[in-house]
Amino acid sequence: MDEMIRERIKxxxxxxxxxxxxxxxxxxxxxxxxxxxxxxxxxxxEDIAQEAFIRAYVNIHSFDDRRKFSxxxxxIATNLTIDRIRKRKPDHYLDAEVKGTEGLNMxxxxxDNGRLPEEEVEGLELxxxxxxxxxxxxxxxxxxxxxxxxxxxxxxxxxxxxxxxLGTVKTRIHRGREALxxxxxxx
Amino acid sequence: xKCNNEAVELMHKYLDGxxxxxxxxxxxxxxxxxxxxxxxxxxxxxxxxFIQSAEQIKAPAxxxxxxxxxxxxxxxxxxxxx
Numbered sequence: 663m664d665e666m667i668r669e670r671i672k673x674x675x676x677x678x679x680x681x682x683x684x685x686x687x688x689x690x691x692x693x694x695x696x697x698x699x700x701x702x703x704x705x706x707x708e709d710i711a712q713e714a715f716i717r718a719y720v721n722i723h724s725f726d727d728r729r730k731f732s733x734x735x736x737x738i739a740t741n742l743t744i745d746r747i748r749k750r751k752p753d754h755y756l757d758a759e760v761k762g763t764e765g766l767n768m769x770x771x772x773x774d775n776g777r778l779p780e781e782e783v784e785g786l787e788l789x790x791x792x793x794x795x796x797x798x799x800x801x802x803x804x805x806x807x808x809x810x811x812x813x814x815x816x817x818x819x820x821x822x823x824x825x826x827x828l829g830t831v832k833t834r835i836h837r838g839r840e841a842l843x844x845x846x847x848x849x
Numbered sequence: 850x851k852c853n854n855e856a857v858e859l860m861h862k863y864l865d866g867x868x869x870x871x872x873x874x875x876x877x878x879x880x881x882x883x884x885x886x887x888x889x890x891x892x893x894x895x896x897x898x899f900i901q902s903a904e905q906i907k908a909p910a911x912x913x914x915x916x917x918x919x920x921x922x923x924x925x926x927x928x929x930x931x
Contacts, residue, residue, distance in 0.1 A: 679917075679920060682917070682920065683913060683917055686912075686913045686916045686917065687913045690908040690912045690913055690916075691905075691906070691907050691908050693908075694906065694907070694908035694909075694912065695905070695906040695907075695908075698906050699903075699906070704909075708908075708909055708912070711908065711912070712912070712915060712916050712919060715916045716916065716919055716920060716921075719920050719921075720921065787904075788899075788902075789902060789903055789904040790904065792899050792900065792902070792903050793903050793904060796900065796903065807900060811897060811900040811901050812900065812901070812903065817865060832861075832865060832867075835861075835865065836861040839861065839864070839893055839896060839897070840857075840893075842896045842899075842900065843889075843892045843893050843896045846892075846895070846896050846899050847892045847895075847896075849899070
């Protein structure tokens with residue numbers, strides 16, 4: 663499959679727009695899912711996922727063929743989702759870290775509609791509940807947890823996608839796992 | 850070994866495949882004697898399984914076609930690059 667993608671990218675670079683269709687088709691579910699989990703709603707996910715492919719197409723000449731296309735594409739998509747999250751006004755202050763909590767923010771302190779986790783599980787499928795907990799992680803942990811465990815990138819690849827040092831990826835994945843452990847331990 | 854620092858640090862190293870043989874031995878010896886850490890480790894592994902079992906989400910049916918329609922036309926792109 664990597665070979666097919668490499669071939670299509672070459673064609674797109676030569677000006678064959680139609681070759682991009684196979685690229686979109688191959689990555690659409692992965693990128694849409696990534697955006698959906700980052701943003702938490704279908705409308706924004708569709709909007710941002712489309713934008714990610716359009717930007718990839720427009721900037722295809724800046725893609726270095728020696729690198730992995732998926733890493734590059736996820737980087738575009740992740741940056742777009744983070745920009746979108748930042749632009750959401752009401753969330754702006756929610757994202758600010760609370761003093762002395764080491765990376766935890768207001769999200770983790772808000773009661774989830776006042777309902778207890780146990781009640782949530784009864785009302786929703788377990789998968790949906792987990793999805794909800796992932797979405798409540800601060801974006802900087804959420805992106806890494808998803809890239810690692812849902813998209814199955816290596817820590818090194820995640821460091822490239824997010825353009826942050828490997829050590830930072832490790833610190834954040836530890837904190838993300840601990841935060842989710844605390845939320846999911848009673849499930 | 851202090852449970853809440855060292856042992857947890859080693860658990861995360863283990864999960865990232867960063868653990869050395871000696872560290873792995875230290876960790877497993879500690880887990881055998883400490884229920885709290887054993888539970889902690891179990892919860893971490895279970896959390897990962899939970900994340901991986903999250904619902905698969907698919908793009909809307911007409912996604913690719915919509916993207917293709919929205920791409921800038923080739924003419925325009927050529928004009929930009931020349």
